Amino acid sequence: MPFTSRTAHLKPEGAYQVLARANQLEAAGKDIIHLEIGQPDYATFANVSEAGIDAIRSGKTRYTSPAGMPPLREAIAEDAGRRRGIKVLPEEVIVSPGGKPNLFFPTLALVEPGDEVIYPDPGFPTYEAMIRVAGGVPVAVPLLETNQFSFALEEFDRLVNEHTRLIILNSPSNPTGGVMPPTDLEHIAAQAERFDCWLMSDEIYTRLVYDGRIAPSIAALPGMQARTIIVDGFSKTYSMTGWRLGFGIMPQTLAERVELLLTHSLGSTAHFTQFAGLEAIQGPQEAVQQMVREYQHHRDVIVDGLNVIPGFTCQRPQGAFYAFPNITGTGLESSALANLILDQAGVALLPGSAFGAYGEGYLRLSYANSIENIEAGLNRIRKAIESL
Numbered sequence: 001m002p003f004t005s006r007t008a009h010l011k012p013e014g015a016y017q018v019l020a021r022a023n024q025l026e027a028a029g030k031d032i033i034h035l036e037i038g039q040p041d042y043a044t045f046a047n048v049s050e051a052g053i054d055a056i057r058s059g060k061t062r063y064t065s066p067a068g069m070p071p072l073r074e075a076i077a078e079d080a081g082r083r084r085g086i087k088v089l090p091e092e093v094i095v096s097p098g099g100k101p102n103l104f105f106p107t108l109a110l111v112e113p114g115d116e117v118i119y120p121d122p123g124f125p126t127y128e129a130m131i132r133v134a135g136g137v138p139v140a141v142p143l144l145e146t147n148q149f150s151f152a153l154e155e156f157d158r159l160v161n162e163h164t165r166l167i168i169l170n171s172p173s174n175p176t177g178g179v180m181p182p183t184d185l186e187h188i189a190a191q192a193e194r195f196d197c198w199l200m201s202d203e204i205y206t207r208l209v210y211d212g213r214i215a216p217s218i219a220a221l222p223g224m225q226a227r228t229i230i231v232d233g234f235s236k237t238y239s240m241t242g243w244r245l246g247f248g249i250m251p252q253t254l255a256e257r258v259e260l261l262l263t264h265s266l267g268s269t270a271h272f273t274q275f276a277g278l279e280a281i282q283g284p285q286e287a288v289q290q291m292v293r294e295y296q297h298h299r300d301v302i303v304d305g306l307n308v309i310p311g312f313t314c315q316r317p318q319g320a321f322y323a324f325p326n327i328t329g330t331g332l333e334s335s336a337l338a339n340l341i342l343d344q345a346g347v348a349l350l351p352g353s354a355f356g357a358y359g360e361g362y363l364r365l366s367y368a369n370s371i372e373n374i375e376a377g378l379n380r381i382r383k384a385i386e387s388l
Helices: 014-027 046-057 070-084 101-110 126-133 153-159 182-195 252-263 271-282 286-306 334-345 371-386
Strands: 093-096 116-121 137-144 164-170 198-202 228-233 246-249 363-366
Touching (some): 014 334, 070 246, 101 164, 101 198, 101 228, 101 246, 116 126, 137 153, 164 182, 182 198, 286 371, 334 363
Parallel strands (some): 116 137, 164 198, 198 228
16 A cells, blocks of 8 residues: 655655665774764763753652653753743744654644745754654755855745745754855844744754854844744753653644644653753753863864865864865765775765755865764775775
8 A cells, every 4th residue: 555645755864874874884894983863972971861860869760740740841941041031931842752743743732734934954864854744845045165054045035935844953063064154144133023924943962162252043033023933952962862852842722732732642751761851950050061162172173184185175163063064076986985985995974966056066075973983084085085
């Protein structure tokens, strides 16, 4: 029997595909350096893990409110609001198992079949997937290297119109590491007001920024909080990818509708995980600050190393933990080059084409790994390219 059209377009996420293939090669005895997967190489911070373990031991293994425990919603409202310079009410916070439900469910609540949704390309593959599942029309806006991988505003202005229902932003960006400047956010905000669009701002990497920068939130601009969904979580900031803990911040009426979708799909987020999240927010932040300092050093090492490989050029990313080198000088398509590097050099990384049509001509490498592995990986890649 045929499947529904709403799932016909779905395909695996590139990172998991490459990871699976790299694991197969490892199982066959090949030494692989993993620069493909987007997760911190740090263990979850000790105080956070202990809080989760203590919660399990004390019986915090029950159902909770679908929107999250009140103490955690209150803590997120205060912390996330203060960091962005906005006032957030606990009723505007939706806790979820990972960040993706707060991408998917607001989209389902807002987008009717035929509505247009603008999203960044290259960008996180889930954006296009969730737009299509909702019946929306995905409209890609290129992120250009010449604009430090922010929106191509002239193209954005051409594409936004009265049929646009939602505009998706991601800053700092996966896969490019770009941070959208305030002037670009102001331009997008003005168009959102003009066409009465919703905004979804994926800010999962908001605290992973370098060189003393900050990643401003479009929700902090005048009038924007009332039409913005902020998506964030604990995976990247606190090295909690496997704990599955994220949150969304949105107007209360939308939050209530998203809570209903959570109720009838996922039920609730794990009880003990939420206690770990509470400790992450309210506990000491020195480990986060140390991680950011380390990743800035990793960034500099990988960018400097990429820029001496023949055919490669790489901007210095402002945030997240990805390098996104331009590899057009090699004369190879990104998927072919990524496969060659994995097979010949034993380095797992992602082709830019895994993030959309405008990602062609690039590779994505995660520098959330040890300096030793980064340097060894760069050396292997350089030798593989020089042998072509």
